[in-house]
Amino acid sequence: MIPAFVVENSPALMIIVPFVAAFIAPFAGRAKPAVRALVVGGAMAITSAITLLLASDVYAHGTRLYVFGAQAATLAVPQDSGGIPVRIMFTVDPMSALMLVITAIAAFAVVIYSLTSERHHSGLGSYYTLFLLMVTGILGMVATGDIFNFFVFLEILSIASAGLIAFRIDGGVAVEAAIKYFVLSTIGALAILVAIGIYYGEYNALNMALIAQRMQFTLLDQLALVLIIAALAMKCGAVPMHFWTPDAYSMAPSSITALLVVASQASLYGLFRTVFSLYNITLNAACVGWLIIILGVLSMVVGVTMAIPQKNVKRLMAYHAVSQTGYMLLGVGVGLAVLDNQPLLEAFGYMAMEGGIFHIINHAMYKGLLFLTAGAIFFRIGTYDLNKMGGLGHSMKWTMVFFIIGALAIAGIPPFNGFASKLMIYESVFVFNPVLSVIAMVVSILTLASFVKVFHSIFMGPVLPEYKDVREVPGPMLAGMGILALVVIVFGLFPSLVVETLVAPAAHALADQGMYIAAVIGGGA
């Protein structure tokens, strides 16, 4: 049914399609805005379909390699290279496939939403070019098996994101947020570049599998590890490097914020990939594990306490995003802390990692949904200020329903997906250290309290006179939110199915360094 050509070349096609569409979009927009909408929407639909196809293929048949410019796409180690994978390649293992699924769903929902919500703005030619480049950057980051290539896609993502954060100039405030994001991203990217230089100088390799195979964990490697953890923890918004998130998340158009959440998850993926696939048990697992746990606990607590007093609904959600990132760091950090102890790993380590990874996909869905509802409210009433809102539940019923779904999911209330992943984290972390689990639960309660307040001030109360003409947002925007809401509910109703088919293979692939190396270089040879 699906041509073999598409299946074979799916890792390349998922990059090519958005990339080509990104540079056709400005020409198409010159002809007619409707043509551009068709090009952008069509390209994103095809990209998502190819990405999901690739992910299902990886889940069914194991890790996929795609070597660029080789004689054959799976020829990682050419005959005359002396056993060294010299070319740039994509290594898509189940963990990458999971991130691809997240990106495909979220980006597709966002593009449907965006085509309507941004319709009346100027400069849409560059908007969609940057949007598609951002998607390309995320897909490349999570699929690549070459650490320098990771840096390149990270830069594509950062530059496109900075342009999009500044898209609504907003008297220069958005531009300020974008400059802040861009300066921090550049510092982070330079730190990563120095780390890559260290690996290259030490091991003569840029391929992640080869570096992993040769990893000695010398003092230089420790330095590189610190640089990468610091840079990527900053990019995913972990406390104490979170200060760009409230500005960037609140000033970007809401559809872009939803995609920035996915971008943060991609940085988180980079962090986990470095720690697990590059270093694995050569590093001092307990020490680095606790470092990540502490980052996670700080993010959870500081994020939620900063969120409570916020008056701007998107700043509030941004601080909650920081707080939720903490859960992922906590879950996966606990898995890392017991990585060199197989019985403990079996007892609760894998479960903690699965919880953390499951939370990545859940967070991308419900937080994207919440940002889209905030955008829908802004689309109709033109403000993010909670003190100026009220009574919108009378007119924007569907938006209210989607907001309730997102809010209950983020607070971890059954039967939504946030509950499923948080429960896994609570249970497994409790065995590791009860105090951490208690902190996580308290943070969840505070999250619920905060969202009850937000819900009340946006939707409850009598119809305000200034908003009596407000109508529901157009259908495509509701459809975009509906896709994410549907995923939130389905993942919440069938968590064990999702964990078994999607999350557990990803967690095991992440923990199993030998499999990752063998997929590229070949078993033992």
Next chain:
Amino acid sequence: MRMSKIVRTGACILYPLIIIFGLYVVVHGHLTPGGGFQGGAVIATAAALVLVAFSHEEIAGMVRKAFLSAQESLGLLLFIGAGILGLLAGAPFFANILANSGLLFGLPVPPGPNPGDLNTAGVIPVMNIAVGVEVWGGLAIILVYLFSATGGERT
């Protein structure tokens, strides 16, 4: 903002030379130091030179921003098109199927010391040219936008 006649005449004399040097760097990217990005940046300095020597209004009448912007997009499409060429031939993305094919840039590389044959290396020079076109358009449009801010200060 218009500079003296000496500067303007000097800029007019240097302008074609800079462009020719830039094009040389782009086209010889696979043989000599440099390449698409470096050559494109050299060509963009020619744009910077005339922008500095003349006023923004005079230049804005000569080049259209839409044209430069289209040039940038076309350069990138050409680059990715060169990559897709590999896919069309049944090889992976970015496979160098033009090398040693006898077609465009398709001669085998001569062995031993030699002055370098331009007609070699397959898609690599094609990609250099694509990047050169893209950087030329991209940097030039950035410069034109930056200089458009100087227009208001006069009077």
